[in-house]
Every structure is written in C-alpha cells, then in structure tokens.
Amino acid sequence: MIPQVGELYQLPETHLEAPMRLSQMPFKTLRETPAGVDFPGYAFLLRGRFLEERPGRGRWWLPWGAEVLRRLEDLARQGLVALGGVEVLPRGERAWSAPWQGLAALAAAEIRSYRQLPTLLFTLAAGGQDLPAPRRGLFGGPPAFGAWAFAALRTAEGRDRFLAGLREEWERLLTRLGLHGRWVEAAGGMANGGGAAWLLAWAHPAGEREVVECQACGYAAERAAAVPGWPEAPDEPLEPVQPVATPGATTIADLAAFLHLPPSRTLKAVFYTVEGRVLCLVLRGDRTVDEAKVARLLGGQVPRPSAEEELAQVGAVAGYASPVGLRGVTVWADPSAMRARNLVAGANREGFHLLHVNPGRDFQPDRVVDFARVEEGDPCPHCGEALRLVQAAELARVEALERVGSPYLDEEGKEAQWAAGAGHLNLEAILGAMAEQHHDAEGLCWPAEVAPADVYLLTLGGPGAEEAEGVADDLYRWLREEGWRAIYDDRPERAGVKFKDADLLGVPVRVTVARRGLEAGGVEVKARWEGDTRLVPRDGLGGYLAEVLRGKPNT
Incomplete structure (x- = not known):
C-alpha cells in the first residue's frame, strides 16, 4: 500500500480570504429563478450568484461558489496527502486538458528504480476531455475542475489495493458531506487505460450518466459497461436456410x-x-x-x-x-x-x-463479444431479474490503467514494468450535488466545512441603527481576527431582504446586530437548520460558534 505520510504535511485550516462586505460585492442576488431551470439546488446556485452560466459566456464560479470549491479543494488535498500523495501543478494546454496523461508522463520520466515506488502524484486542475463525454447541465461537463490522481506501483495487486483505498477515501469524504452515492462498474475512459474502472454514481434526474441496476441482487454498472444475462439458446432444431x-x-x-x-x-x-x-x-x-x-x-x-x-x-x-x-x-x-x-x-x-x-x-x-446496448428490463447477469435504468451524476472515477506503465530496475537490477492506476474527484459535480441535497424552500443549507462562510453578519436599520452598525463593524473585525469566515451584510436594505439573502446563501450561522438585542445584552443568533433565534452575549459568541458549527448536521 501507499505509505501513510499525511502527518508530514501541515495544511492550513483556512486560506487568506478577501473581505466579504456585501456593499462591495458587484454580484447581486436574484429574486426570480432564471427561465428553463428545473432543479431547486441549481436554481439557488444561480439566484445566490454562486454560478454564472449563460450561452456564449461559459461557466463562471463567482465569489461564493469559488469559496465552496476552495474548501472542497482543501478536503480533497488532505485526503490525497494522507494517502502519501505529492501535489504537482501543471502548466500548459496539453497538461491541463488531459491530467492523467500529464501525470503519467511525469511519473515515467522520473521513476527509474524500485526505490521510487510506490509513487502517487496528484493535481487540482480543470480537464477531462479524455473522459467519456457527458451531457452538460447541472453537473457540468468537461473540462471539469477536480482532483486528479495517478499512482505507479510495483505490481498489479498493489495497484488494485491502492485503487480500493482511494475508493474508500473518496466515499468517506462524500459521506462526510452528506452525499450518499455508490460505486458502480464503469466503462474505461482515463487515457484509454484499458483496465477495470468504477465510477461513484449519485442518483439524480439531471445526472449525465446512465446507470443500470438490479434491485434484487444489487448489481450496478454504467450503461456502457453493463452486460445483460442472456438465456441459453432455445432447444429447437436448426432449419435449412x-x-x-x-x-x-x-x-x-x-x-x-x-x-x-x-x-x-x-x-x-x-x-x-x-x-x-x-x-x-x-x-x-x-x-x-x-x-x-x-x-x-x-x-x-x-x-x-x-x-x-x-x-x-x-x-x-x-x-x-x-x-x-x-x-x-x-x-x-x-x-x-x-x-x-x-x-x-x-x-x-x-x-x-x-x-x-x-x-x-x-x-x-x-x-x-458484448457490444449491444443494455435496455430497461434486460435480465441481470447475476440473478436474472429485470434491470432498470437510472440517471446519475458522476462524482468520482477510478481506473486500472493496463496499457500505461514504464520500465524500472528491481532489486536485482532487472528491468520490470510498474503498474498504474488513476482517479478523478469531480469537485464541480460534488458542489452541484450538495446544492441539490442540502436545501429547503428558502435556499441552500451548506455543510459547515464547505460553506462559503461560517457567519452571515447583518445589521438592521431603524432607531439605534448607528450604534448597531458600529457594534457590527467591531464584531466583523473580531470574527476575522479569530479566524471565522464572515459575510457582512452592511447594505442599506430592509430586514426582510437581508434575512432572505442569508437563507438563500445557506451560511450555517446568521448573526443579527440590532438595537433590541443590544439592549438585552447580546446579539441575535440563528443556525440555518433551526427555526428559532437565540440571544447570545457578545463575549460568548466565539464559544457558541465553535459548538454549533461542530455539531451541524450534514444530512
């Protein structure tokens, strides 16, 4: 197995964030859902200005969406480093459009001895034109931004153990984010690797993959990899032509x-x-x-x-x-x-x-050889029961690359061929899946560790507004100094507009600074997943945030 060296790397819990005052934000939330958008999570992404996607303009992740992607990057990076991965950063059109080939070429150029094995290289980049082409939509299409991993190991058995470990790691990550998919047999696509492949499918009608499943025995495969269980030939005489x-x-x-x-x-x-x-x-x-x-x-x-x-x-x-x-x-x-x-x-x-x-x-x-397309109702190859087709989003993929490898010298100085495997974690698709999974009638409800901010801080107008604004300014500075990521709604808007935008963006905790709360000795705090507000003393806010964000449910 890849050695566990994650403890050698100390990753920062946060990166350097720019100030997030809504009065300075050029992208304004939308009151109405754009025409032609059928899925609520996608609608909230567009209305909350996480995403801009229009014909002729391509897809742009705006500040809130970019922040969620950065948080997902950190989680993906931590998992790969824990598996012993070494991060590289590609430059140049060829490397970015086909990350597997680039990583494989880099490994082949460097590995000359058994002492360099196993090696796990990874990068966080956009790419994927070498994947089976999906439809565009909620979960996007290539080039997809994500984590791309390539492993070189001494034996095929070691490669297979690594791929099993990578599948477990990525499934744990998605479960941690409240997403429950399943690994299914897949058609190969990584660099024409030619080996066994699996994709992590998350069922959704907007998904770009067709998955075949048997509800009787649990068999599941991407449609292009599925094989029906044909009955034996009928016992009848062969008539003359x-x-x-x-x-x-x-x-x-x-x-x-x-x-x-x-x-x-x-x-x-x-x-x-x-x-x-x-x-x-x-x-x-x-x-x-x-x-x-x-x-x-x-x-x-x-x-x-x-x-x-x-x-x-x-x-x-x-x-x-x-x-x-x-x-x-x-x-x-x-x-x-x-x-x-x-x-x-x-x-x-x-x-x-x-x-x-x-x-x-x-x-x-x-x-x-099997080359016919599987249809709804075909017999399962394992139990013979009827298969059914479902749409699913591809959140991750791993593959044994049978046709990828390079020579190295073993302990006896003899030439051998290392075995290769690769994986892709599609962070853009995961973001889309989280939006579909974690929302209510008012907006998004992000898992705390990937939310665009920890706190949505706002002030209310009316009598005492000037004092409240001063307190909120101080509180905003304090939150940032203490390491809390905060969106500060300092706009001269009505309370209803601010509350609606707080719910729309789905930040885990809303903190309201208003005259009534200050007179009562605190600020009004509401967790996104709870219905009631509570009054928290200003000097107790840090403890409250630490407690409530640790306990936020992701399901």
Whole structure:
C-alpha cells in the first residue's frame, strides 16, 4: 500500500480570504429563478450568484461558489496527502486538458528504480476531455475542475489495493458531506487505460450518466459497461436456410412487419471500417449497437460507418446485408445473436433475405463479444431479474490503467514494468450535488466545512441603527481576527431582504446586530437548520460558534 505520510504535511485550516462586505460585492442576488431551470439546488446556485452560466459566456464560479470549491479543494488535498500523495501543478494546454496523461508522463520520466515506488502524484486542475463525454447541465461537463490522481506501483495487486483505498477515501469524504452515492462498474475512459474502472454514481434526474441496476441482487454498472444475462439458446432444431423475397424491406422494422415476425427473430448487421478493413457487427434485430462499447473494444478508436463502395467490395448489399457469404471482413457477434436460433438475415442480394440463419453454422464470427446496448428490463447477469435504468451524476472515477506503465530496475537490477492506476474527484459535480441535497424552500443549507462562510453578519436599520452598525463593524473585525469566515451584510436594505439573502446563501450561522438585542445584552443568533433565534452575549459568541458549527448536521 501507499505509505501513510499525511502527518508530514501541515495544511492550513483556512486560506487568506478577501473581505466579504456585501456593499462591495458587484454580484447581486436574484429574486426570480432564471427561465428553463428545473432543479431547486441549481436554481439557488444561480439566484445566490454562486454560478454564472449563460450561452456564449461559459461557466463562471463567482465569489461564493469559488469559496465552496476552495474548501472542497482543501478536503480533497488532505485526503490525497494522507494517502502519501505529492501535489504537482501543471502548466500548459496539453497538461491541463488531459491530467492523467500529464501525470503519467511525469511519473515515467522520473521513476527509474524500485526505490521510487510506490509513487502517487496528484493535481487540482480543470480537464477531462479524455473522459467519456457527458451531457452538460447541472453537473457540468468537461473540462471539469477536480482532483486528479495517478499512482505507479510495483505490481498489479498493489495497484488494485491502492485503487480500493482511494475508493474508500473518496466515499468517506462524500459521506462526510452528506452525499450518499455508490460505486458502480464503469466503462474505461482515463487515457484509454484499458483496465477495470468504477465510477461513484449519485442518483439524480439531471445526472449525465446512465446507470443500470438490479434491485434484487444489487448489481450496478454504467450503461456502457453493463452486460445483460442472456438465456441459453432455445432447444429447437436448426432449419435449412431458405431465401425469401422481401422487396422494399430495408430496415428491421420493415422486415419484421413484412414477414409478420417480432424483430427479435431477425439478425442485424452493422458495418464499420477500422484502419481500412470492414468490421461487421452482428446482433439480434431488436438490439442496438453501443458505440461506446465498440470504441472501448477497439482500444479507444472511434470507428466510422462503412461506405457503400466498401460494402460492395466485401459482397454486402445495403439494406439486405448479413455476414453470410461475405469475403475479407472481420465479423464480431454479440451474445444476443449467438443465443438465438433460426433468424432472418440479409441475403446480400437486392430484395431478398434468408430464413433460418444460425451463427456458427451459416457464418463463423471471428470474435464473440458484448457490444449491444443494455435496455430497461434486460435480465441481470447475476440473478436474472429485470434491470432498470437510472440517471446519475458522476462524482468520482477510478481506473486500472493496463496499457500505461514504464520500465524500472528491481532489486536485482532487472528491468520490470510498474503498474498504474488513476482517479478523478469531480469537485464541480460534488458542489452541484450538495446544492441539490442540502436545501429547503428558502435556499441552500451548506455543510459547515464547505460553506462559503461560517457567519452571515447583518445589521438592521431603524432607531439605534448607528450604534448597531458600529457594534457590527467591531464584531466583523473580531470574527476575522479569530479566524471565522464572515459575510457582512452592511447594505442599506430592509430586514426582510437581508434575512432572505442569508437563507438563500445557506451560511450555517446568521448573526443579527440590532438595537433590541443590544439592549438585552447580546446579539441575535440563528443556525440555518433551526427555526428559532437565540440571544447570545457578545463575549460568548466565539464559544457558541465553535459548538454549533461542530455539531451541524450534514444530512
């Protein structure tokens, strides 16, 4: 395992904060939710001016959102340092757009001896264009700002133990923030690593990933990595092949309607060209090719559909094609086709199909491999129960990089190859998930350790306002000197506006300085998650804050 060296690093609990007086803040909160925003947490981020996101302007994290991201950075950094990580800071377009490759190249350039292993490098940066592309939305899309880790270890077993430890660390972090996701099998994406991968999925209808799950046995996987549990082939005799005229039936739907058969009784052939050679993918007629699976099987290559002239060269006729009788092609068969009998397939002749085609008898696939897209209701590969599809946000990803490594000299001076693994913690997606998880009807309710501030300090106008403002100014200075992060609402606004903005921003503790409270010997204090205010003496405020912020619930 990576040695535990976190105690060698002393991280500051806070970084240097700029003054946060609302009278000096150029970004004003919004009273109304922008049009087209359907999710409450996202709406509060926009209304509270944590985030600016408009067509043509890109995505900007404004001061409150940037502060939350900085707090998340600190937590991510502490966890990786505790695992023995060494932080590096990339510069240059190539390093920032593909952090795994940059970290891997850095490790390969430095590691020459077994004495340098294990090595864990990490960076906090934006990147991720090498990931499977998600839709944009609440949880964003690449380039995503987050923590990127790369580990080089002596053996694959050590690499796998490290990845398990990284998964545990990041799951603990999210649980600490009140987010409860689950690790699921994932399609590879990190630098075309080619190994086992997992993503930490957090269920939400705006999530960019499709996850397949079985409620009976707990199996779960990203859709592009999921494999259905196909039943064995039916016990029926193999009928002789028979041509049949099918004029105009150039699609599976047309063919099934013409012959009065379900699409599952047909054979679909899909043609791609890879490095100048035609690849014929064969699957059951009611199934769809999952191009993400195909690209992964091709080592990251994205195949292009074959042109008609390329089909003609191998003997295939568009609309009536099948692998039967083709020449000079590579044939891959999906298990959905291999476990079917007596299917209708193209005759590679205009206007004709073949009845009773059987894989293994009428054509020989070069490879039997899963490449069909999993559908709702498909049988679970472990228990056979129906699978269901859910949308989820990808909050983290780890992967064994089987095709990434570099030589080093072992104890005997012999050359060996180190094993590699990588991970990504998507801090922007985590921020979005927290906004969706931690809110009420009035606004956000941040976990204390990542909130944009510890205290929302405000004054009320009216009689005695001048005295209250003087006390609040002193209190603001005291809070900062004592290390508390405070937003000071010193605007000449009505009390209702200030209270609404305090709730909208979701700062854990609101402190109100007003004449009535001062006359009673203190300031009015309200925790964001509580309904009532209480009067706290000014000299007891520090103790109150320490107690209440330590005890703030994150669920």
